[in-house]
Amino acid sequence: MDLGLADKHALVLGASQGLGLATARALLAEGACVTLSARSPERLSAARDALPAEHRIRCFLAPADLADADAPRRIIDAALLNGPVDILVNNTGGPPPGLPSVTSADDVAIQFDRMVKPVLALTIELVKGMRERQWGRILTIASSGVVQPIPHLPVSNALRSTLVGFMKTLAGEVAPDGVTVNVLLPGRIATARTETLDAAAAQRSGRSVADIGRESAATIPAGRYGTVEEFGAVAAFLAGVPAGYVTGSLVRVDGGAIRSV
Ligand SMILES: NC(=O)c1ccc[n+]([C@@H]2O[C@H](COP(=O)([O-])OP(=O)(O)OC[C@H]3O[C@@H](n4cnc5c(N)ncnc54)[C@H](OP(=O)(O)O)[C@@H]3O)[C@@H](O)[C@H]2O)c1
Known part of the structure; x- marks a missing residue:
């Protein structure tokens, strides 16, 4: 299937490793130009250097720490040097684990400034151009925890639900302009x-990391953790032209782990 991404430019946050990098790689493989953002210029450069040469020439870097108040502006300015942004992939680092009863409101506020505020700023600014051009894709990487809250990740469960509420509302507003808004x-x-x-869970329980991993995989119907390639493929499809009628959706990439419908 041709995803129609050859003339598109994507800005991917949290793109130096993991889910963000896998999404960027999948978009590059479909012919898109991609601007990668994350804190470390060294890790971003290493990620780009590892790409095939034909992808590397369409890959640009915009390092910034999302905790910095001016990061959204700096990332946008750097990305626009590579052309209008057609696809925004929102992604951030995850918060530390801990029990909700010992989480402070300040802990939540600190993470809000890294995980929510810059994502909203980037989204609100970049959706303007997408609407003018009558085409756009906004993907936000959240977590299964917004449907089935994950014990020991109260800040993640709370803040990602905030993003879901915003993105769902935005999806309804911008759908007539050819802009889709989905959450992975x-x-x-x-x-x-x-x-x-898994290492933190092992430390809490006094068991080995391998035991924690096995136990965790056994709770997933697929019987294993997913691969970043499996995740990137779903993200690339949602970013593509054929997914134009998918909007306002929460798309699970979880091997069946969420037990509710
Ligand atoms: N993997 C999963 O199964 C899973 C499940 C549910 C939710 N999630 C969430 O999905 C997101 C991505 O997951 P992942 O597994 O790919 O995580 P990861 O391997 O920790 O990657 C996080 C990315 O975000 C960047 N980053 C971290 N803090 C940043 C900051 N302050 N400013 C800018 N960039 C920052 C990191 O690069 P730098 O360190 O260079 O900045 C890195 O590129 C995380 O929020 C994670 O909690 C993941």
């Missing part, structure tokens, strides 16, 4: 983030 819900995809969370 990864369950357990094998990345540095899942390794960190």
